[in-house]
Amino acid sequence: MKIRFSSGEEFLSEAPVSVYDAASAAGIMHRDVLAAEVNGVPTELSTVLSEDSEVKLLTFEDEEGKRIFRHTAAHIMAQAVKRLYPSTKQTIGPATDNGFFQDFDSEVPITNEIMRNIEAEMKKIVKENLRIERIVMSREEALEIFKKLDEPYKVERINEIPDGECISLYRQGEYIDLCAGPHLFSTGAVKAFALTQCTGAYYKGDQNNKMLQRVYGIAFPSKEQLNAYQEEQREALKRDHNKIGRELGYFTTVDEIGQGLPILMPKGARVIQLLQRFVEDEEQKRGYLLTKTPLIAKRDLYKISGHWDHYLDGMFVIGDPHDESKECFALRPMTCPFQYQVFLNKKRSYRELPMRLAETSTLFRNEDSGEMHGLIRVRQFTISEGHIILRPEQLAEEFKGCLDLARYMLRTIGLEENCTYRFSKWDPSRTDKYEGTPEQWEEAQNAMEKLLIENKVDYKVGIDEAAFYGPKLDIQIKNVFGKEDTLITLQIDMLLAKKFGMEYTDSDNTMKTPYIIHRTSMGCYERTLALLLEKYAGALPVWLAPTQVAVIPVVGEFAGYASKVTDALKAAGIRAELDDRNEKLGYRIREWQLDKVPYMLVVGADEQSAGTVTARARTEGDGGVFKLEDFISKITEEVKTKKH
């Protein structure tokens, strides 16, 4: 038989041979090799080859190699926990994007102190360099083993494995676990690791189930890689909008006002105003009609839209929602049913479609208390909302228009490269959560899929991520903790128009029901601000900076000239601030640096006599000595082009 390696080498063998031996014989085995892919399937180095095979050796540089490495680290953690706390029940322990975790059912919560103990025990297991063995057995044998070990979750899992599927166990030393694998050759390879946090997690991710103890960890083949990763994490956390946004005075929260209700301070409010003006102006150019609709409505409206049935828990209700004899209001969680009234105002012709309605819309959602996060997840927010009411044949063009607008916005604010696309579909097994029939969902989803392909959107599918009325294209972004949120959403809705009795007279004089696109152009402003602060570490581009220029006289003597310069900048529409405090120059400069202001103009005798300014720029190379009017032109140009 012939074994071909992806690196080009070949090895011929009469007898069955392990991947490890074959690679050694071919002279390409080295210490960084963790596992292998045989004919495209990941497997361990001990796998015995008995027919012609294509083999790729995996190291930590390969995604699959990383995954296997981390998965083995998870097993080492589980082994350590079983050694220290034998009554703990094992559940699952996969690799994640950055590391791994293990879920345990433990009587006592796992604290930081316990975590340190587990780490110490893990070090021992690595040092013992235990050989990791794969064992395949029948369902009955496996059940017997785990019943004997008193591991009920493993027993449950074994019973869930479909007939005919291979049941494999992995053994390292005294520890044994049910696991599909693959794994490393031995525990010794996991040279550097750290347990990062301990927390609760519902069994099988269902909040009706028991809460288990989850321990997260990271693992690397070398100490250097571990240190580099930890340093990177520390740096990322310095960009946390929830930290710098408060420190720099963009927003704050107040106990008495409540959770998820941030106060936008002058700087935060300014940035949001700038974003909002930009969005509204751009939408006007693209044929949108601006509306302004009420923030509350009677329960009757939400009953028509379906929100009352599907979203009552998420709404702030004024009055008793269940007392039908009295009037009851609710703060709006979405704009849709309000904005539809614009269309419903009179009889509509096909000639009026598409009708593009936009609104800077404040929404209220009664999120569960543990959900709030800085400006990213709040209970009141303002969104660049909009609905396009259209004839079915206009869907492709209008959807493309929305996508173009969203991409233009993201590109302009500099977040496009940080985003990914998710095609959010319904879950056919959870019909209670969704309106409409499977046929209607099929139709809407097929339409969207076609549009995504046409528009070359590189997307991932998300099952059970749709809105209750239709599928979505969600534009996703990660925060500094790696948590993903939706920034922008485009939704196709073939259901709600009918519920609201929306119709138009078509060219053949028949009444037709329109389609609706629900869309945002820049998402909600609070969240966008948060992600901008994180992207730029607080140093927003000039066009968005709350203060664009600080004017600093060298000493008090030149405060007059500095004041004139400031006035000239302000007259040109530049957000300038005069800093004539009686403090040492270096001290004042340092304060503005900490404030991340894009430009400082230092003026003294030379500048005053020449009518110039000395600009010190936040970014290297943008500074220098300018004629005042030249500096104004420079800033005006940067604002106009929305330079990053």
Added chain:
RNA sequence: GCUGGUGUAGCACAGUCGGUAGUGCAGCUGAUUCGUAAUCAGCAGGUCAUGUGUUCAAGUCACAUCACCAGCUCCA
């Protein structure tokens, strides 16, 4: 909502065995007028998140509530 953690001045933190609260920076008032990371002096800031309890005595101990943080679940 669930698991764990946190809450002392605007911010960063001390506060020992339970004995009535400190430091630095920021702020204010003076003085100082200095060319790119911190001028000097003085002053003022706190119902120790809130409430209830234990105690002769609570920042410190107990319970409850609120808020903040991470994760789970949910979601823009």
